[in-house]
Amino acid sequence: MLLSKLVCERTKEAPQDAKIKSHVLLSRAGFIKQVAGGIYSMTPPCQRMSLKIQNIIREEMDAVDGQEVLMPVVMPREMWDESGRYSSIGQEMARFKDRSGHDMLLGMTHEEAAVHLSRYIVSSHTQLPFMIYQIQTKFRDEARSRGGLIRVREFTMKDAYSFHSSQEDLDKYYKRVYDAYYRIFRRIGLKNFIDFKSDTGMMGGSVAHEFMLVTDAGEDTLVFCDGCDYRANMEVAECVRSAPKRADRALELVDTGEAKTIEEVCKMLGITPDCTVKAVVYAVKGDADKVIIAFVRGDLEVNEAKLKKTVRLNVAPYEGGVSDSVVCGNIGPKDLSDKVIAVYDKSLIDCVDMVVGANKEGYHYRGFNVARDLQGATFSDIAKVKDGDVCPVCGGKLRLENGIEIGNIFQLGTKYSAAMGMSVHAEDGTSFAPIMGCYGIGVGRAIASVAEESGDDKGLVLPVTIAPWQLHLCALRTDKAELKDAADKLYNELVRAGVDVLYDDRDCAAGIKFNDADLMGMPIRAVISPRTLEAGEIEVKLRKGGDAFRVSIDSAIEQINSIIAQLKEEIERDL
DSSP states (O other): OBGOOOOOOOOOOTTTTOHHHHHHHHHTTTSEEEHHHOOOEOOOOHHHHHHHHHHHHHHHHTTTTTOOOOSSSSEEHHHHHHHHHHHOOOOTTTEEETTOOOOOOSSSOOOHHHHHHTTOOBBBBGGGGEEEEEEEEEEOOOOSBTTTTTTTTTTEEEEEEEEEEEHHHHHHHHHHHHHHHHHHHHHOOOOEEEEEEOOOOOOOSSEEEEHHHOTTTTTEEEEESSSOOOEEEEEOOOOOOOOOOOOOOOOEEEEOOOOSSHHHHHHHOOOOOGGBBEEEEETTTTEEEEEEEEEEEETBBBBBHHHHHHHHHHEEEOOSOOOOOOTSSSSSTTTOOTTEEEEGGGGGGGGEEEEEOOSSSSSEEEEEEEHHHTTTTEEEEEEEEEOBBBBBSSOOEEEEEEEEEEEEEEEETTTHHHHHTTEEEEEOOOOOOOOEEEEEHHHHHHHHHHHHOOBBBBBBOOTTTOOOOOOEEEEEESSHHHHHHHHHHHHHHHHHHHHHEEEOOOOOOOOHHHHHHHTTSSEEEEEEOOHHHHEEEEEEEEETTTEEEEEEGGGGHHHHHHHHHHHHHHHHHHO
């Protein structure tokens, strides 16, 4: 490819909203162009990367007996009514009516479509197990897109769905896909990633794992134990907590005036947050009459993913202010309105001498004893893990890091197959709904993750397996006919030899060419200049580091192919 003809504009400055490395570098290199919030066009270099990643994914999915299909982006409401998700999913789903007034939607995931396709084809247990997959466009109307390709509204995703006759069979296949994911991420050049137990979220099911790239730029919080192998996404992470040791005292109503927040109450009473009970109010989406109050110790935060799983409702932060059910700023577990659903965190077990809201404007209770004053309550794990908390496995200390989700796998059970009436004949003549697995990888996010992990202060540093071109050939002084002819000849010979080459044939300064080569990040750079041509050589340099060296023009193809093979071997060595 001639750089002079490439539809790709490099810039010195990144967009104002570009805050993380991958967004900055992909934008400056001209790989992506924003169309709207969370919606991007990919220029030819980025699309070439995308296709190479997709091919790696295809190879690994085919290796675990996957069968590629293509399901529609647009689906009718009825399909999602069968599963119950048309009503349960909120504004993230893009809904519209076609010209006939029919309710339609843009696919944000394809469990329903996978069952719809399979239930009309598969009728016998002898056809199980099987897995179908696609690489397809998705649309999720995210409330806050960010980070370039990290969190977008429209994206390309590989999603796969497996169908099984038993849980044992699913467990075995789940492990095969798990291993395949490790190969995929290694092959595209990622190194600092790890899998975590995660929440099943809107997908449902019982078991889920996320593959996370550990990076400060990530928006997910990851929990590690320094003493053992325990690790989990914050959404499902657990810890061991003990009640603070304090002497019991009598319950006392105290005037706290305008003090509403935990910080204000603590300052007024001269106490620390762990001596208080925090009340966080939630509304139930689709049910204006329901109000949920989550109670946690005052030094902790509510884990909304855990809360949703506990109450089995789609909750959202309450925005109503003072109502006949709650007195915001003074909410407590004593004398609470029976119109609300109260959920108590396990951190409150055995707590004494606590400060809680009195459900009366301007007042709190002091000396609240949970066992004495909250008899009959049940407790659930609904609080976030904190840095330094105690590991539930070994008793060591937990630490928090950030990460980017690069893939996920789920055990769905019969959530979709049963709801949508998929029935398979068993060997004994009975029928059953197949057990399902689900497996996803976002292609654009994979591109961003590589840029995030490998990029440096000069630009992208792309692995040879997915780089748009393996070699960036720079010809200096193309105004000289002899050099231009030699560079053109070398370029054509490299292409005929099967090397992916980006050829900078522009008539511009060497500094501009070198800066663009660093910014675009091809793994190998080759330079032909009047000085090297005179010596019958070209200069070769690896993007990821090392000194430049010279090879003869006559052996250039052999030498470059050897370097490409070495770079590939380095990646394959980790598989």
